Amino acid sequence: MTVCRIDGAAGATAALAAMERDGAVILTGRAEPGAMDRVVAELRPWWDAARTGLDDFRGRATRRVGGLIARSAAFRELILDEACLALAEHALRPHCRRIQLNYTQLILLGPGESAQPLHRDDEVWAWPREPGAEWSFIGMWAASEFTEANGATRIVPGSHLWPRDRVARSEEVVSAEMAKGDVLLHYGSVLHGGGANVTADSIRIGISFNHALGWLRQIENQFLTVPVELARELPLPLQNLIGYAVHGRILGETALEDPRVALLGRSAEEIEASDEAAQAVADRATLAGYG
DSSP states (O other): OOOOOOEEEESSSHHHHHHHSSSSSEETTTHHHHHHHHHHHTTTTHHOOOOOOOOTTOSSSSEEOOOOOHHHHHHHHTOOOOOHHHHHHHHHGGOOSEEEEEEEEEEEETOOOOOOOOOGGGGGGOOOOOOOOOOOEEEEESSSOBBBBTTTOOOTGGGGSOTTOHHHHOOGGGOBBBBBTTTTETTTOOEEEEOOOOOOOOOEEEEEEEEETTTTTOOOOOHSSHHHHHHSSOOHHHHHHHHHSBBTTTTTTTTTTTTHHHOOOOOHHHHHHHHHHHHHHHOOOOGGOOO
């Protein structure tokens, strides 16, 4: 058993089939290694200052940096990757009017780190749901080589179809080994966790993101992590992703209006027209056509 690997430059038909069967897929070579390096370099001041040992779940030998939208221009480009967004939209849009960015993290998993407990990211919303209804969609970009020895993400393919109380057997857990520029995508209902880093000097560097249904509370409060001055300058799709848009007719409004009226100082009519145009483009996007 392995995580299915699909050429990141190919169409999404095979990737979608793998996602529906296994709940996870690796898109190989989806980004240039230099793009990974730029994100990591821009985040260097924060990961230099980040401490290890937060807790057993987040890692005793792991450093984490959040708030990547505010802290890395290169990440702001990466989060709009067409393939990742197309697959996220396909997974989540049946259950919401728009998707949103749930959290972002740079994860530096250091030597000596133990294996993270297997978990599902959608467990943060402790609420019953229909079988097969996905509430979140996760991506992990390999910003360094991911090997079994240095703690590559462990995945349990097919676990999105299991009863929630089923425990994975050791032979059902696989390591998602990746080269720099590959991206692991999986549903929030899939069992996964960071691996153990048994190397002496290899740091496994991952750039993680999570999309969720637009009507859920975000794990990472984007309104506080992204300064308003920066939010005003973001492209419309990214403003939508971090939450500056109503979900449906009124959810998330400000003073009875779309929140971007207050954010941008533009009329509701202007914003509605631009938003409808952007959403029409998103709705016309086909999974088979991403570049």
